[in-house]
Amino acid sequence: MPEGGGPWSDDVLAAAAAEVAAWEAGGERIAAGDDQVWFRVLPATADAGNLPLLVLHGFPTCSFDWRLVVDRLRAERDVIVLDLVGFGLSSKPDQRYGLRGYADGVEAVVAHLELEYVDLVTHDLGDSVGGELLARSLDGTLGFGIGRRVLTNGSIYIDMAQLTVGQQLLLGLPDEQNDLVGADEGVSFANGVAGTFADDAEVPVVELAALAQLARRDGGLSLLPRTIRYIEDRRAEERRFTGAIEVHPSPVGVVWGDQDPVAVHAMAEHFVEARPDTALTTLEGVGHYPMVESPERFADAVLAMLDGLEPLDPDPGDDGDLAGEPAEADGA
Template sequence: MRYADWIAGGERVELDGHRLFVRQEGEGRPVTLLHGFPTSSHDWAWTVPSLVAAGCRVTSLDLLGFGHSDKPRGHRYSIHEQADLVEALWGRLGTGPTMLVAHDYGVSVAQELLARDPGRLTRTALLNGGLYGDLHRPVPVQRLLHSPLGPLFARLTDEKRFVAGLRGVLSRPVPDEVLHDMWTAADHQNGRLLAPRLLRYIDDRRVHFDRWSASLERYEGPLLFVWGPEDPVSGAHVLPRLRERRPEATFTVLPGVGHYPQVEASEETAEALSAFLTAP
């Protein structure tokens, strides 16, 4: 599904003074999908149909500062605020216990939600992300955007540079039109200028390392990791610790896949998530 069609199928919902883009599809077990940096909920466009067919009620949203959600300038973005907004959305929708799927930036939001109320999350699936801050390896573009030169570099970013950065974390081929849609989402309302502020999540991961590590390791619900080992940011080097700390979890490791399993290996990822989320 192209990005314009994805947007046409959702709505903007006001939560805590911000308007967030939200989609809901299907009937059955509730599941919420959280996307990563620097893209949007459209990353899940190839996953949602399989989850709906498997009997899930799927909620996806663009987090604050991303995609078609509000992108306030001068705002202090934080993982805690994003978790507040997810909880506010659940309250608006009347969502009680729910399953959760998260990727990249979204895994930190998921860890904060796990720290707050782990019993609410009946099943949790996590895709390539910085679950342990000390294992997170930002690529050069991220380090530059996170530096004092970040605002200047953000202003100089165009689609060509953005796509080159994405290709640096992908392993399997991704069609040009998909990468163009990723850029369209990121740059909506000049969103590229927010990258240095959004990247403060790297600092959040360091500050809250103990809290978020514990939330992952103490979670008692069923847990799935869908992982692209070729990811230079959060790839194969993360798996040994995950296997050590969560040996009872289910692991779906996708050979030859990089940072975006749901985009690079959409069928395999959708199959793994569908089976996990609908298990007895």
């Protein structure tokens, strides 16, 4: 597997810090309850009348994952990226973390922007947060509508996930802040991320160093034993999250790297079996982070998928409800 390298040179660290600063300067923070959520709106280069695109990142990284693809994605639509609470540039309180709290932060951003309808692209943890948003939509409690959605590499079926050794170790720790984990200078973190890439992935070391700097911000690494607890949520309420991902009426497509060692390609195939109207694009030779490993191919695949899906009618009935009950999903 590719490695993040390290210890990094001063030039690499300086270049990474500059990229992080530029990324941060383009966004802002808003209150979400007692937390602060960082988000960034990237306006469409040309207005084609598309719904805004809401992007949700994965664990253990942040929205910076998407830095190399957002310019391509925003060619004809506004793009909104955000850092879930506990990650990246959002606040990182020492508290219990879970999918409902992550989803609350997303709702706060969408409400702040006064958006009524969005398209949704999700990755890894973001797939699960998206599942909670979809479940709320089915319950009639979500504050906005979802037109169409694209799932990317993530553990849709948690019992099929091939968790890394690092993830298993974190789950084996108590749900509390851990200073030993936080003592990592970032190289181990970067190597862990790079370990989920395809074998021949060529990712600039500056990207990995920047992700590590964002993870370390405000003691974020020490919170990894807490922020990973969404996996326990998934296992406890698989029917709610995966069920909603499967049955929500919004048109759905899947873009998946076929060399993902964690969210194996069989998950994407299983989802298509469960939801036969799903379009599937497989990115050959790509691992768990397609937006980092192969940004142009990935962005083009997502755009083609969105353009090929007819968005859900914002007014599906007289009462405006998206009636439905999450189906029984495979797994725990």
